[in-house]
Amino acid sequence: DAGITQSPRHKVTETGTPVTLRCHQTENHRYMxxxxxxxxxxxxxxxxxxxxxxxxxxxxSDGYSVSRSKTEDFLLTLESATSSQTSxxxxxxxxxxxxxxxPQHFGDGTRLSxx
Amino acid sequence: SQQGEEDPQALSIQEGENATxxxxxxxxxxxxxxxxxxxxxxxxxxxxxxSNEREKHSGRLRVTLDTSKKSSSLLITASxxxxxxxxxxxxxxxxxxxxxxxxxxxxxxxx
Numbered sequence: 001d002a003g004i005t006q007s008p009r010h011k012v013t014e015t016g017t018p019v020t021l022r023c024h025q026t027e028n029h030r031y032m033x034x035x036x037x038x039x040x041x042x043x044x045x046x047x048x049x050x051x052x053x054x055x056x057x058x059x060x061s062d063g064y065s066v067s068r069s070k071t072e073d074f075l076l077t078l079e080s081a082t083s084s085q086t087s088x089x090x091x092x093x094x095x096x097x098x099x100x101x102x103p104q105h106f107g108d109g110t111r112l113s114x115x
Numbered sequence: 116s117q118q119g120e121e122d123p124q125a126l127s128i129q130e131g132e133n134a135t136x137x138x139x140x141x142x143x144x145x146x147x148x149x150x151x152x153x154x155x156x157x158x159x160x161x162x163x164x165x166s167n168e169r170e171k172h173s174g175r176l177r178v179t180l181d182t183s184k185k186s187s188s189l190l191i192t193a194s195x196x197x198x199x200x201x202x203x204x205x206x207x208x209x210x211x212x213x214x215x216x217x218x219x220x221x222x223x224x225x226x
Binding site: 035040045090103105 | 145155159163212213215216217219
C-alpha cells in the first residue's frame, strides 16, 4: 500500500469550531488531493496541490482552506465547521510523470461529524 | 460536476456470475481509470485504459473503452464474495486537470 496516513481517523466536533485534518505521505509524490464523499454525490474534489505551497481549488472548495509547507504533508482546514461539512474526507496522492493523469492512491479516510 | 456516470447504481449477483458495470462520460479523455472501494476504506486503483486502447485485461477484470460512444465497461468474471465493493470510474481529460470521479456502482456478490 502507498504510504498515506490520515489523521485523525474519526472526529466529532461542534458547529463553529475550527478543524484541521492532516494527510501525510511517505512516497515523495508531487500531487496531493482532498476529497469528500457523501451518499448520492460520490467523490468530490475540495482542493489539490501540485507542489509545496502550490494549491488550487476543486469543485467544492467553499468553507475549506489548505496548506502544503512540505512535500509530505497536506492539511485541510475547516475555518468554522458547519453541519453540511459532516462527511468522510479522503486524501489521495499521485506522482510519477508531471501530470494529473496518473492513478491516485488513497488514504483510509477521516470520518468527521459536526453537531 | 461528475464527468463519469456509472450504471447501474447498484448490482446484486450470485457468486460465480459475471458482473458488468458501465461508465459514460462527456468530454474527450486522455485515459479512464477504474477503482474499487471496500466498506470503510479508501479507493484502490484497479486498471487504467488509455484513449487509444479498446480493451484491457487484468486477472478477472476486463475493461473496454469506446471513445466514439464516450463509454467504458468493467467486467468482473467469476465473481467472488470478496468482490463486494463499490466501483468507480474516473476520467483524465485531455487538458492537465485532476481526475474526475463518478458516483460509483455498488456491487454485492452473494455466496
